[in-house]
Amino acid sequence: MSKFDTLSTRVHRHRPEDDGALAVLGVGFSCLLIAFVLFLTGSGLTAVPFLGFLVAAGVGWIAYQPTTAKWLMFLATVVTVMTLGLIVAFIVREAIPAIRMMGVDLLIRTNEPLWGSGTFSLAPMIVGTATTTVIAMTIAAPLGIAGALFLSEIAPSTVREIVKPGIELLAGIPSITYGFIGFVIINGFFDSQLQTPTIGNYFTVGLVIGIMALPTIVTVAEDAISTVPESMKSGSLAVGTTDWQTMKSVTIPAAFSGISAAVLLGVGRAMGETMAATVMIPHTKGFPSPLFDVFGGTGETLTTVIAFEGGNASGTHMSALFAAGVILFLTVLTLSVASQIIESRMQRKLGGKQ
Incomplete structure (x- = not known):
């Protein structure tokens, strides 16, 4: 033309x-x-x-x-x-x-004073955020992937139609509700039965956040597993493998990118959680001693310090809280972009594109 x-x-x-x-x-x-x-x-x-x-x-x-x-x-x-x-x-x-x-001390200062009197260090909060996130993902990732495999590969259609909407509904429960249950029941149990130093610690916070991240991981991972071509699974079963061997050797590797994206989204959900952690954590500035003590009474995260002190902060104090927000934003943004890249890689792989 x-x-x-x-x-x-x-x-x-x-x-x-x-x-x-x-x-x-x-x-x-x-x-x-x-x-x-x-x-x-x-x-x-x-x-x-x-x-x-x-x-x-x-x-x-x-x-x-x-x-x-x-x-x-x-x-x-x-x-x-x-x-x-x-x-x-x-x-x-x-x-x-x-x-x-x-300057750089805002991120790496470890000596006292850490917070207040014109000195602000986000290092303890960064450690707290990383610790609770690792605990949450240690709980949520395997349970979420197992749940996604069950829904996609094992559960009958009638069970799937009931269980999957129920899991998705868990994401709609307000985080303050999770936090209140965690404070009253989980914190109370650890305090009365295990005699922890204070009511609230990194482990209980990570446990509740992990439960909150489960719907995200299950939903996204189940969608990824469902996109694996049926011909790949049928071919594996045709050569005599069991259902478990097919899931382990064919389904999971083929959907690995999507499963990884689901876990990364769960990490972002755990890192950004505010209200549940704010209710449960003891709000004590500083590093645990030793650093790996997840049951001690010292603890704070980036989100909890913003929520707990934002209403009374001013001047440089308020600016330090905004700096914590910048760190959170950049971290979650990086995780979100990484999950999108991984998911697009999975789609190209399953679609036969290079």
């Missing part, structure tokens, strides 16, 4: 109503931009242009629905990306004063 024919096709496809839709949407986007600028300046007139955007969107939806729907979805995507960017910019900006004052 020549350039002239292509141009003729484009002109032929142009519809007069598109001009009207673009005009209405242009007015709406302009109103939204003005509302955003007024919001940033703290103006009390922000609602006026925003109302204009709603009116323009309503008119466009009634008169030019297809075009309006397309551009509104595009706008929603842009707003989502911009919101994420503004959040990142804000927490980084607020963390700069603490970074300037403490």
Whole structure:
């Protein structure tokens, strides 16, 4: 097709109503931009242009629905990306004063004082976060993978239809509920029966967080296992292997990338948990002695220190809490990107692409 024919096709496809839709949407986007600028300046007139955007969107939806729907979805995507960017910019900006004052000591300082009187070290909280995450994943990863294998490969369809929605519902339970149960029952049991130094420690927090991460790992891993081609499993069974040998030697290796992504997402869930850990942990700044003592009374994580002290912090103290937020954000972002890369690798592998 020549350039002239292509141009003729484009002109032929142009519809007069598109001009009207673009005009209405242009007015709406302009109103939204003005509302955003007024919001940033703290103006009390922000609602006026925003109302204009709603009116323009309503008119466009009634008169030019297809075009309006397309551009509104595009706008929603842009707003989502911009919101994420503004959040990142804000927490980084607020963390700069603490970074300037403490420098690298903000991350690696291990000598007293660790927190307060103008000195802030996030090293104990980083150790606490890593410790609780390792405990949680030690519990959640094997149980989650085993549950995913059972649902995908072993359970009858009637059992799967009942159990899988039930597991997914666990993710909808508020974290404060998990924390309250952990504080009353698990912390109470360890205190009364095992005589731990304090009510609450890294192990009990990691145990509860691991239970909370189970739905994520089971759901994502089960989806990954279900994508393994049936021909691969049937071929293995045809040469005389048992169901377990097929799962161990064919299903798990073929879905390993997706299972790894599920575990990484579970790690991100464990690292970012706030309320359950805040309720259960003793909020004592410092390092356990010895460092591997997960039952001792000393403990704090990045999320718990933000939640516990954010309401009363100011100045450099508040900036140090924002620095903890930056560390959490970068860590969870890295894990999320890694899980996406691993999952895409699995899809390419199973799809026969290199």
